[in-house]
Amino acid sequence: xxxxxxxxxxALAVALILVAIIELIRRHRLQxxxxxxxxxxxxxxxxxxxxxxxxxxxxxxxxxxxPPSALFMxxxxxVLVVLLHYSTVLSRLSEQNKTLAQRIALLxxxxxxxxxxxxxx
Amino acid sequence: xxxxxxxxxxNEAGSIGAVVAEIRAADPELEVVVVDDGSTDGTxxxxxxxxxxxxxxxxxxxxxAAVQTGLQYACENGFELAVQIDGDGQHDARELEQLCAPxxxxxADIAVGTRFAGExxxxxxxxxxxxxxxxxxxxxxxxxxxxxxxxxxxxxMNRRGICLFAADYPHDYPEVEATVLVFRHRLRMVExxxxxxxxxxxxxxxxxxxxxxxxxxxxxxxxxxLLRPRPATG
Numbered sequence: 529x530x531x532x533x534x535x536x537x538x539a540l541a542v543a544l545i546l547v548a549i550i551e552l553i554r555r556h557r558l559q560x561x562x563x564x565x566x567x568x569x570x571x572x573x574x575x576x577x578x579x580x581x582x583x584x585x586x587x588x589x590x591x592x593x594x595p596p597s598a599l600f601m602x603x604x605x606x607v608l609v610v611l612l613h614y615s616t617v618l619s620r621l622s623e624q625n626k627t628l629a630q631r632i633a634l635l636x637x638x639x640x641x642x643x644x645x646x647x648x649x
Numbered sequence: 650x651x652x653x654x655x656x657x658x659x660n661e662a663g664s665i666g667a668v669v670a671e672i673r674a675a676d677p678e679l680e681v682v683v684v685d686d687g688s689t690d691g692t693x694x695x696x697x698x699x700x701x702x703x704x705x706x707x708x709x710x711x712x713x714a715a716v717q718t719g720l721q722y723a724c725e726n727g728f729e730l731a732v733q734i735d736g737d738g739q740h741d742a743r744e745l746e747q748l749c750a751p752x753x754x755x756x757a758d759i760a761v762g763t764r765f766a767g768e769x770x771x772x773x774x775x776x777x778x779x780x781x782x783x784x785x786x787x788x789x790x791x792x793x794x795x796x797x798x799x800x801x802x803x804x805x806m807n808r809r810g811i812c813l814f815a816a817d818y819p820h821d822y823p824e825v826e827a828t829v830l831v832f833r834h835r836l837r838m839v840e841x842x843x844x845x846x847x848x849x850x851x852x853x854x855x856x857x858x859x860x861x862x863x864x865x866x867x868x869x870x871x872x873x874x875l876l877r878p879r880p881a882t883g
Contacts, residue, residue: 626710626820630718633684633704637722 655719658736762803762843
């Protein structure tokens with residue numbers, strides 16, 4: 529089967545993103561745990577872009593008349609999942625950040641109380 | 650018995666000195682713990698000069714986290730009683746004795762100063778009154794006890810209350826959720842009528858736009874809270 533222009537463009541875009549992800553991990557700018565969802569997204573997109581029959585079968589299954597739309601829908605869903613995942617990460621980080629700031633305030637006061645009598649003596 | 654007055658303050662330089670002095674005058678036994686929530690106007694220095702213990706948060710965390718920090722201090726240092734008073738001079742320190750009475754008598758674990766009873770009744774704007782009534786009704790339903798003021802930040806609590814909040818306290822606009830938390834942990838709560846003064850300085854943290862966020866956030870927290878399993882007692 530001759531690949532259509534869309535297949536080529538989609539496959540190329542996904543391949544570029546996958547390379548970028550690998551490169552970011554290699555430079556320690558992206559942790560593996562946060563890259564996994566992106567890699568999964570890229571893999572699924574790549575398979576659907578290249579393997580046209582699979583995309584056709586899938587779009588038929590979910591009732592999408594124009595297969596490339598199904599491709600974008602899958603991409604959109606994956607992005608939503610990644611964003612939701614980031615919101616949970618953000619919530620955890622802000623909770624940890626709050627606890628850290630509170631510990632600092634309490635420790636500073638403890639330090640101040642330790643230093644005060646020494647200064648008086 | 651060690652007693653603490655936790656005063657959350659964010660840029661309250663205009664009133665914090667007077668508030669600290671007033672609390673100390675009302676009850677010299679109270680250790681005034683001002684939680685400086687990342688102020689940039691010298692609130693911490695002024696509070697310290699007025700004789701308060703000051704816990705300085707490195708940046709603004711919001712009222713909930715500020716109050717919690719003060720209660721963490723009280724829990725860690727073995728305090729038996731803590732009162733929470735706003736740093737803007739809205740709460741009258743002379744009413745502290747009345748507020749603490751049910752907690753000291755062992756009748757309640759936490760006493761909340763309510764503005765909707767007693768002689769000098771508080772008259773907020775219509776919109777705010779509707780919001781307060783709505784949440785008061787909702788919370789009353791959830792906890793199966795009549796609660797009239799779920800937004801009051803004027804409270805007294807014993808060690809159980811202190812250490813419960815030190816471990817678990819909502820981030821922002823915390824009072825409504827905190828009320829439910831108290832009942833879920835089977836602590837006894839009473840309301841004590843208090844008067845409110847107009848603010849000595851500064852601005853209320855609740856603006857028209859934020860009240861939308863307030864309603865949404867608190868409602869969501871309440872409903873999701875109902876889906877959580879009950880905590881173990883004790």
